[in-house]
Amino acid sequence: MPKKVSVFKPAEFPAVLWKRAAAYIIDSVIIGLIIALPFQDLLKEYEDKPFSFFFSNANVSMNLFLVTLVSVLILMAYWTIFEFKFQQSIGKMLFNIKVHSLKGSLTVRQAFLRNISKISTILLLLDVIYMFAKKGRQRYLEVISGTEVIEALPLQLGRI
Amino acid sequence: MSRFTQALLILILLWAASYAAASLLEKGRFGADKIAVIPITGSIMVGGYDGFIAAGLSPDTILETIKEAEEDKSVKGVIIELNTGGGTVVGSKEIADAVKKLKQTKPVVALIRDIGASGGYWIASSADRIVADPLSLTGSIGVMGSFLQFSGLFDRYGVEYERMVGGKYKDMGAPFREPTDEELALLQKSIDKVHDYFIKDVAANRNLDEDKVRKLATGELFLGIEAEELGLVDELGNLGTAVNITKGLAGIEDASVIRMKEHTALFNLFSGFSSKAAYFIGKGIGAELKAVDNGMLIRA
Numbered sequence: 001m002p003k004k005v006s007v008f009k010p011a012e013f014p015a016v017l018w019k020r021a022a023a024y025i026i027d028s029v030i031i032g033l034i035i036a037l038p039f040q041d042l043l044k045e046y047e048d049k050p051f052s053f054f055f056s057n058a059n060v061s062m063n064l065f066l067v068t069l070v071s072v073l074i075l076m077a078y079w080t081i082f083e084f085k086f087q088q089s090i091g092k093m094l095f096n097i098k099v100h101s102l103k104g105s106l107t108v109r110q111a112f113l114r115n116i117s118k119i120s121t122i123l124l125l126l127d128v129i130y131m132f133a134k135k136g137r138q139r140y141l142e143v144i145s146g147t148e149v150i151e152a153l154p155l156q157l158g159r160i
Numbered sequence: 161m162s163r164f165t166q167a168l169l170i171l172i173l174l175w176a177a178s179y180a181a182a183s184l185l186e187k188g189r190f191g192a193d194k195i196a197v198i199p200i201t202g203s204i205m206v207g208g209y210d211g212f213i214a215a216g217l218s219p220d221t222i223l224e225t226i227k228e229a230e231e232d233k234s235v236k237g238v239i240i241e242l243n244t245g246g247g248t249v250v251g252s253k254e255i256a257d258a259v260k261k262l263k264q265t266k267p268v269v270a271l272i273r274d275i276g277a278s279g280g281y282w283i284a285s286s287a288d289r290i291v292a293d294p295l296s297l298t299g300s301i302g303v304m305g306s307f308l309q310f311s312g313l314f315d316r317y318g319v320e321y322e323r324m325v326g327g328k329y330k331d332m333g334a335p336f337r338e339p340t341d342e343e344l345a346l347l348q349k350s351i352d353k354v355h356d357y358f359i360k361d362v363a364a365n366r367n368l369d370e371d372k373v374r375k376l377a378t379g380e381l382f383l384g385i386e387a388e389e390l391g392l393v394d395e396l397g398n399l400g401t402a403v404n405i406t407k408g409l410a411g412i413e414d415a416s417v418i419r420m421k422e423h424t425a426l427f428n429l430f431s432g433f434s435s436k437a438a439y440f441i442g443k444g445i446g447a448e449l450k451a452v453d454n455g456m457l458i459r460a
């Protein structure tokens with residue numbers, strides 16, 4: 001009976017881009033629900049206000065700053081905790097992709113560092129543009145943190 | 161513990177942290193200045209009931225809302241928005257006392273909309289300022305203890321009331337028999353005492369001469385414009401006027417106006433529906449009795 005051997009090791013098979021994008025969208029929805037729903041009532045009183053209102057009053061500006069700060073902390077907590085504990089966020093779990101450390105076991109520092117750009121759409125965009133510009137499979141912060149996103153299950157290409 | 165359970169727990173913890181942060185911010189530890197509007201709408205009745213006929217506004221829900229506004233550090237001023245013809249004496253007095261206590265910590269402005277009369281005016285008088293529309297109805301500084309008395313109806317239909325009491329005044333005010341002159345005098349004495357209390361409190365609240373208030377306290381309703389001339393109301397206007405006055409009293413330039421939610425018990429919601437149904441049933445029965453009595457028989 002011929003031996004079934006997997007040709008590619010998991011560490012060498014990067015996750016396809018559409019899976020990464022879809023996983024990110026799902027995670028964003030989940031984070032949005034966690035952060036947005038509790039703040040719904042608080043932000044309701046500001047919904048009719050013009051943009052300039054938020055900078056016209058010191059108390060309002062402080063309020064806005066604190067809401068932003070809390071949102072960023074919750075967002076970073078989500079990515080860091082899930083990726084450190086499970087090597088996967090919920091979106092990544094659904095698409096069977098995971099975070100892999102190129103420096104041994106994944107640490108909290110690595111999980112935190114690789115996700116910093118997600119606090120801002122512009123930062124994330126720049127991070128992703130780096131990946132396309134270098135024609136690689138890692139975002140800039142993934143290079144810095146020594147991590148990559150790979151397929152969670154090994155691919156078996158048949159028998160040799 | 162399975163991965164799914166762990167993931168779910170983490171999500172719940174994150175949501176709880178977010179909710180706690182939002183609650184803290186909402187409570188105004190770090191929030192923008194607010195002016196809270198507390199609506200008082202409908203008849204005021206302790207417990208929300210007047211017998212079984214009507215469900216009114218329980219003062220307990222208003223007292224809870226007032227307490228919330230008092231404790232919220234971001235609330236710099238309160239507007240009590242009145243649309244009530246009053247209600248029970250104790251219910252109205254409880255709210256008036258709560259308003260007086262509240263104004264010791266932050267400014268309170270009463271805004272009279274359609275009507276702020278009797279107990280409603282008592283509450284308004286407890287505030288720092290009163291704003292009313294020129295055509296609002298207010299005043300009615302008086303007390304009513306009227307009751308239905310069915311002895312004539314019972315006589316007509318041969319119904320007798322068997323009186324069995326321990327204590328000669330025990331069934332005083334019962335609708336099944338005519339009250340005696342002595343009982344009417346006793347009831348009137350109580351009503352006069354309440355009326356006197358009401359007058360004195362309004363006079364003290366509004367810093368008016370007691371004799372002047374007594375002369376106005378015939379139970380007469382006044383339009384807003386008349387009330388202003390009589391000194392019962394401070395300014396004519398609307399919510400915007402009340403907001404500006406509140407800001408001025410609080411010494412703030414800008415504030416968000418938030419309407420405090422009424423705490424309505426689920427039971428009161430249901431009882432409101434059932435009491436309205438009872439009212440219309442009674443109205444229908446009454447109409448039938450009247451038609452039969454007049455020798456008519458109404459056919460559907």
